[in-house]
Amino acid sequence: MAENKIIVARFRLARCEFMLDVDLTLPGRGVTALFGHSGSGKTTLLRCLAGLEKDPSGFLSVNGDCWQDAQHCLPTHKRPLGYVFQEANLFPHLTVLGNLRYGIQRIPSAKVTDLTSVIDLLGIGHLLNRKPERLSGGERQRVGIARALALNPKLLLMDEPLSALDVQRKNEILPYLERLHDELEIPVIYVTHSPDEVARLADYLVVLEQGTVLAEGGLFNVLTRLDLPISLGEDVGVVLSATIGAIDDAWQLARLDFAGGSLWTRHHGFGVGRTLRVRVLARDVSLAVEHPSLSSIQNILFGVVDAIGDDHHEGLALVRVCVGESVFIARLTKRAASELNIQLGQSLWLQVKSVALLE
Numbered sequence: 277m278a279e280n281k282i283i284v285a286r287f288r289l290a291r292c293e294f295m296l297d298v299d300l301t302l303p304g305r306g307v308t309a310l311f312g313h314s315g316s317g318k319t320t321l322l323r324c325l326a327g328l329e330k331d332p333s334g335f336l337s338v339n340g341d342c343w344q345d346a347q348h349c350l351p352t353h354k355r356p357l358g359y360v361f362q363e364a365n366l367f368p369h370l371t372v373l374g375n376l377r378y379g380i381q382r383i384p385s386a387k388v389t390d391l392t393s394v395i396d397l398l399g400i401g402h403l404l405n406r407k408p409e410r411l412s413g414g415e416r417q418r419v420g421i422a423r424a425l426a427l428n429p430k431l432l433l434m435d436e437p438l439s440a441l442d443v444q445r446k447n448e449i450l451p452y453l454e455r456l457h458d459e460l461e462i463p464v465i466y467v468t469h470s471p472d473e474v475a476r477l478a479d480y481l482v483v484l485e486q487g488t489v490l491a492e493g494g495l496f497n498v499l500t501r502l503d504l505p506i507s508l509g510e511d512v513g514v515v516l517s518a519t520i521g522a523i524d525d526a527w528q529l530a531r532l533d534f535a536g537g538s539l540w541t542r543h544h545g546f547g548v549g550r551t552l553r554v555r556v557l558a559r560d561v562s563l564a565v566e567h568p569s570l571s572s573i574q575n576i577l578f579g580v581v582d583a584i585g586d587d588h589h590e591g592l593a594l595v596r597v598c599v600g601e602s603v604f605i606a607r608l609t610k611r612a613a614s615e616l617n618i619q620l621g622q623s624l625w626l627q628v629k630s631v632a633l634l635e
């Protein structure tokens with residue numbers, strides 16, 4: 277990571293039966309997801325970053341600015357951060373615009389960002405004169421995010437911003453979060469329980485367990501570790517970066533080219549050249565020692581086994597396979613792994629049943 281464009285966070289915070297003990301160096305731009313079971317300490321860590329939890333021995337610097345060390349600790353209201361909660365908590369008596377302006381009026385104008393760009397980014401221009409009671413849950417959350425960004429923060433903290441929304445509202449708001457991911461220059465720390473949100477939004481992933489860091493690293497690397505899938509359960513899988521390489525109009529299929537191969541999927545209307553994230557779940561990948569020439573599954577890739585691990589279910593195994601520079605994980609029964617005599621270094625064929633495009 278470039279010098280200074282990082283967040284360094286060290287906290288040791290003891291509570292009755294819980295201890296947060298983390299020493300993290302996170303990217304200074306992009307989305308870092310804090311992921312872990314309930315009670316693993318995600319919100320506590322976010323509150324430490326915001327200065328809402330006091331750890332006198334803590335240390336925090338954000339892109340070269342020291343917010344906390346042994347000598348001083350910036351109080352929360354002096355930290356240039358935005359905090360987005362599960363519910364937006366807008367002022368009910370103010371319009372959307374009034375809510376956006378409320379925080380701004382309280383800080384020197386020099387620090388305020390251009391409201392128009394924030395309104396555009398979150399797509400709320402048509403809602404400015406409405407009161408919160410006339411907004412859907414997803415719209416309220418978009419206004420809450422815009423309000424946090426209006427203060428031109430140097431760090432955006434988001435604590436499960438989608439968890440109070442139903443699936444339809446989540447799907448409505450996710451494209452806006454993806455835009456934040458692409459367009460914001462500041463780092464975002466994003467707490468979530470959802471593997472789907474991690475796959476869509478995160479660049480960097482921190483997995484917490486009982487207050488400590490179980491794993492951290494770039495999304496693509498952490499997701500392919502076979503010693504962690506317990507945290508992901510049914511959602512074990514990989515995320516690849518792919519480009520639409522061709523469209524087969526006759527069959528309405530699109531070819532996704534990734535480092536090491538390509539996969540065909542249904543055509544979703546994206547043009548050739550568009551780069552997307554692609555998620556392939558381990559349960560959708562099967563293995564064969566010979567080329568399965570007669571199969572309804574048309575995505576067949578050649579790869580080499582580079583790790584074998586246990587799944588959270590005792591009867592299942594996870595096999596990591598390198599396909600060129602990319603990595604896939606297959607989930608199969610231990611009996612199948614034994615009958616196929618799967619070994620490290622073995623060459624074999626992968627059949628990929630399903631691919632999810634994450635945009």
Ligand SMILES: Nc1ncnc2c1ncn2[C@@H]1O[C@H](COP(=O)(O)OP(=O)(O)OP(=O)(O)O)[C@@H](O)[C@H]1O
Nearest residue numbers: 291292294312313314315316317318319320321469
């Ligand atoms: N004010 C408090 N006093 C004492 N213990 C607390 C307090 N707040 C939280 N805890 C404990 O600290 C631990 C971590 O809680 P935290 O809310 O950070 O977890 P989390 O990973 O965010 O959980 P969730 O996903 O359920 O929101 C839990 O064991 C919780 O019971």
